[in-house]
Amino acid sequence: MKLRVLLVEDDHFQRENVRQAIENAIKAEVETKSTEWEFQRDFEAIAANPPHVAVLDIMLRWANPAADMPIPPPDVTSSSEAGLRCASRLLNDLRTREVKVLLYSVLAKEDLGDRPPEGADCIIKELDFENLIEKLKQLAASVHK
Amino acid sequence: MKGVNPITRLVRTASEQDSLQGIGNILKAITEEFKGWGTLIWMAVPGSDVAAGEGRLFVLAYWVGDTSIPVWHELTFKSMVGYVLRSGEAEAIDVTDDRIAKPMPQMIIDSKSTHFCLAPMRMADGSAAVLEVYRVEDEGFEEQEVELLEQMAAVLPALYASLTDRVDFHLTDQVSEICREADRGKILREKALQEIVDRINDVFRPLEVALFLEEAEAETGICREVAHRMVWEGPWKEKAEYMRGEGATGWVFENGKTVQVVDLAHSADDREWIQSQYPGLEWKEPLRLRARTLAFFKGTEGETSPPLSWLCAPIRAGERNFGVIRCAGATRSPFYFDKWQARLLEGVGIRIGAWWQNAMRSSRIEQEIRSWEKLVQGFEVMNRFVQRSLKNIIWDESGFFIAAMKLAHDAIPNTDNSDVRLIEGNELYTAAVQGPDWTRVPHWATKRFPIKPPGCNASYVIAERKGVMVYNDAPHAPCFKPTFPETRKLIVAPIESGDVVYGVLCLRSKSEKPFPANVRLIAGLLGQQLGLYHALALRIRSLQRVEAKNRELIDTQAKTIGDVHHQVKSPIISAYRAAQLLMDNRSLPQHLRPDVLRIRGMCSKVARVVRNMGMFADLAQGTPIRLSKVLVMKEKLLRTLNESCADHQILVDPDRRIVFKVNEKSFEDLPGKDIVGKLLEADWALLEQSVNNVLDNAAKYSFDRTEVRVSGGSQKLGEFFISVLNQGLEVKPEQVPKMKQRGYRGDQAISSTGEGSGIGLWIVDEIMKAHGGYLAITPTQNGVTDVRLVFPVVKLTEKLSNEAKSSIGRG
Numbered sequence: 007m008k009l010r011v012l013l014v015e016d017d018h019f020q021r022e023n024v025r026q027a028i029e030n031a032i033k034a035e036v037e038t039k040s041t042e043w044e045f046q047r048d049f050e051a052i053a054a055n056p057p058h059v060a061v062l063d064i065m066l067r068w069a070n071p072a073a074d075m076p077i078p079p080p081d082v083t084s085s086s087e088a089g090l091r092c093a094s095r096l097l098n099d100l101r102t103r104e105v106k107v108l109l110y111s112v113l114a115k116e117d118l119g120d121r122p123p124e125g126a127d128c129i130i131k132e133l134d135f136e137n138l139i140e141k142l143k144q145l146a147a148s149v150h151k
Numbered sequence: 152m153k154g155v156n157p158i159t160r161l162v163r164t165a166s167e168q169d170s171l172q173g174i175g176n177i178l179k180a181i182t183e184e185f186k187g188w189g190t191l192i193w194m195a196v197p198g199s200d201v202a203a204g205e206g207r208l209f210v211l212a213y214w215v216g217d218t219s220i221p222v223w224h225e226l227t228f229k230s231m232v233g234y235v236l237r238s239g240e241a242e243a244i245d246v247t248d249d250r251i252a253k254p255m256p257q258m259i260i261d262s263k264s265t266h267f268c269l270a271p272m273r274m275a276d277g278s279a280a281v282l283e284v285y286r287v288e289d290e291g292f293e294e295q296e297v298e299l300l301e302q303m304a305a306v307l308p309a310l311y312a313s314l315t316d317r318v319d320f321h322l323t324d325q326v327s328e329i330c331r332e333a334d335r336g337k338i339l340r341e342k343a344l345q346e347i348v349d350r351i352n353d354v355f356r357p358l359e360v361a362l363f364l365e366e367a368e369a370e371t372g373i374c375r376e377v378a379h380r381m382v383w384e385g386p387w388k389e390k391a392e393y394m395r396g397e398g399a400t401g402w403v404f405e406n407g408k409t410v411q412v413v414d415l416a417h418s419a420d421d422r423e424w425i426q427s428q429y430p431g432l433e434w435k436e437p438l439r440l441r442a443r444t445l446a447f448f449k450g451t452e453g454e455t456s457p458p459l460s461w462l463c464a465p466i467r468a469g470e471r472n473f474g475v476i477r478c479a480g481a482t483r484s485p486f487y488f489d490k491w492q493a494r495l496l497e498g499v500g501i502r503i504g505a506w507w508q509n510a511m512r513s514s515r516i517e518q519e520i521r522s523w524e525k526l527v528q529g530f531e532v533m534n535r536f537v538q539r540s541l542k543n544i545i546w547d548e549s550g551f552f553i554a555a556m557k558l559a560h561d562a563i564p565n566t567d568n569s570d571v572r573l574i575e576g577n578e579l580y581t582a583a584v585q586g587p588d589w590t591r592v593p594h595w596a597t598k599r600f601p602i603k604p605p606g607c608n609a610s611y612v613i614a615e616r617k618g619v620m621v622y623n624d625a626p627h628a629p630c631f632k633p634t635f636p637e638t639r640k641l642i643v644a645p646i647e648s649g650d651v652v653y654g655v656l657c658l659r660s661k662s663e664k665p666f667p668a669n670v671r672l673i674a675g676l677l678g679q680q681l682g683l684y685h686a687l688a689l690r691i692r693s694l695q696r697v698e699a700k701n702r703e704l705i706d707t708q709a710k711t712i713g714d715v716h717h718q719v720k721s722p723i724i725s726a727y728r729a730a731q732l733l734m735d736n737r738s739l740p741q742h743l744r745p746d747v748l749r750i751r752g753m754c755s756k757v758a759r760v761v762r763n764m765g766m767f768a769d770l771a772q773g774t775p776i777r778l779s780k781v782l783v784m785k786e787k788l789l790r791t792l793n794e795s796c797a798d799h800q801i802l803v804d805p806d807r808r809i810v811f812k813v814n815e816k817s818f819e820d821l822p823g824k825d826i827v828g829k830l831l832e833a834d835w836a837l838l839e840q841s842v843n844n845v846l847d848n849a850a851k852y853s854f855d856r857t858e859v860r861v862s863g864g865s866q867k868l869g870e871f872f873i874s875v876l877n878q879g880l881e882v883k884p885e886q887v888p889k890m891k892q893r894g895y896r897g898d899q900a901i902s903s904t905g906e907g908s909g910i911g912l913w914i915v916d917e918i919m920k921a922h923g924g925y926l927a928i929t930p931t932q933n934g935v936t937d938v939r940l941v942f943p944v945v946k947l948t949e950k951l952s953n954e955a956k957s958s959i960g961r962g
Binding site: 070075 | 804880
């Protein structure tokens, strides 16, 4: 069974590079979202068929500029918390709380302090993707079992 | 007038008179009726016992033509006049009549009068009087003439009373009018008081008239002379104020009752009578009144002097006595003040009292209004002082405190020596003083002293949290320490802000007058104002210390950023150049070109961010932008713009399908290789940096499937612009100025992207200003936003042209 990965990343280079790296390293099916708004909009669909792993960038834009850009809800006051909000929603919803959440960011765990929700893992973005791939391989093995 | 009844003529004559002098004209008419030499009215002095023949007779009024007679003449009841008075019968007699006292009064001898006709009268106030006509003719008075005189004597008291009533009304009316004029502000209060005194003087014709008033709404127990008129060097002129109960004047002031003494010269004899009439009034007569009076009337020692009459009426309003009006010594017959004059003076006193009460109330209100006006004006001055201080690095609080104390002295009457004492630890120290006497205060008054009641009133107010304390009797205040021995009144107001007391404001007064009622509020407000200012000063000092630390930190950070900039700049530019060289290399395989282009784009972005960091560090440290200008050539500019567009194109998410384009035709105004066209000079690196910053914004905030268009051209005279048009998030007019500020990001911009620190356009603006140009942002119209870099165009002169040619290579 292929590992199903949800990748939320607003930088299109990163998004493409990470997707390719995952697909090249393991048998995985990667679905991508580029903004927090896309994640929130599509959450019901995500919950209906939850991925095994969610790789979430933390600093995410709310939405791409558009004439009909959705108005962010009151709790969306800073883009620096976007990935954490996505993680919380996944971990707090009965349908998705089994999803393994990986916060994939340039921020170190010490920088994040106690902000990440319980149950989320943190992986620092490096020049290569070794840390991320290694983690995903472990998760893939557990899924295949 | 022939054929008219003599009584009718007399009544007509009387009705034509409107002053006391008019009685002379009435007596003249009687004299003419009888073809006499003169006519006199004798009147018994009040208190005389006619039946017992005890008392004296004075001349109430007379008419004797131009002849001068000793008018202060007085008669005993043993005289012919006294005889007629006692008999109650009119009578005609001649000079040979035995009943005429011998020797005859000098007046009769001088007049050479031979016949007299006398008729008794009863004046309107009940006083006994006699009307007497003198005749020098040989013929005596006929019986019918006696009857006529008797008839005249019957009507004369009524005519006299009517005349005095008119005088009474006239004076009261005049005083009322003066008071009204003063109330309306048409005449000054001081002038009004003098006018009243002058009108009383006109009617009473005294040796002196004086008006004494208590000049405050609150009772002080002292009335001071406010106006007077005198015709002699009287004994009272040096006494300008009286306390309640002090002498006869003070007795009237205290008791509110009129005192009327017929003859002060006889007061030693009549002291018993005075004390029976006015209990508690003890008349002292060290004044040699008889001799002084005689001297004034140019009499000689031993002669009978006229009476020195004394009349003093209270000035009253309700239960309150405000002062007195005092008349002394009548200069006209009958040389004493009659009962009707006493009543008249009382009436005048009541009228003055009503006005004065209102005037004092208005005065208090006016004084309060003036106080508040001065306070408001003073606050404006103090606020300006604070505003000026805000611009200064070092605050001098004492200047503000002195301004506040000057304001207090203006707003609160009679305050003089003041000080501001502030708390430091458990002590109070003198922060500022104001007033004329501070140069001679003892040293201890300005030293530090502990806040420990009972220490002084300041300690008391602070320790007990008593609010504003007003002491109208300062020497008896608790904890009073006389910094100035003359201090009579004291205000101690806490200097506070919120719940914090910083010190006290002490205001002193040497005056006996009590403070007005509004002082508590004024002092309280001043204390609060000083408290606010002091709190502000403390806060600003604290902020200045924090700011100094922050400045130090910012300088360190800026220096660090500057170091990072220097360290990263070279390698990233090298990487960019390497990618550029690869792109220029025709042997580079086609399939690698997108990756190299991507690397170049990334390098461009990093280089731009690093440059922004460097400029941020420079500007934050106050380092001005240094320009290294070159002539901007069309070909090179177009290449740069195209590369920048390509770099941004590669960086933007291809799914969004935003296209970057350069309108090359629009740059034709710029000089090409032939150096023909408008000359534009700029620092090349900064120009590139500015364009990239603007393009970066366009990339971030453009809508999907839109075009970012770069163009150029001339505008106005002497300006060349590079424009970046995009279709994206709306820029509202009110946002434009903010967009040039450091750190500004619009709400939608914050929502739509997590990137950005809001310094890009601020740096562009600074760069453009350094070039003598400007950054022009046109708010979104029809979905399009225009951001322009506007440069001044250099005039084409020979010199510049040469410089331009030589700088081409450097570009």
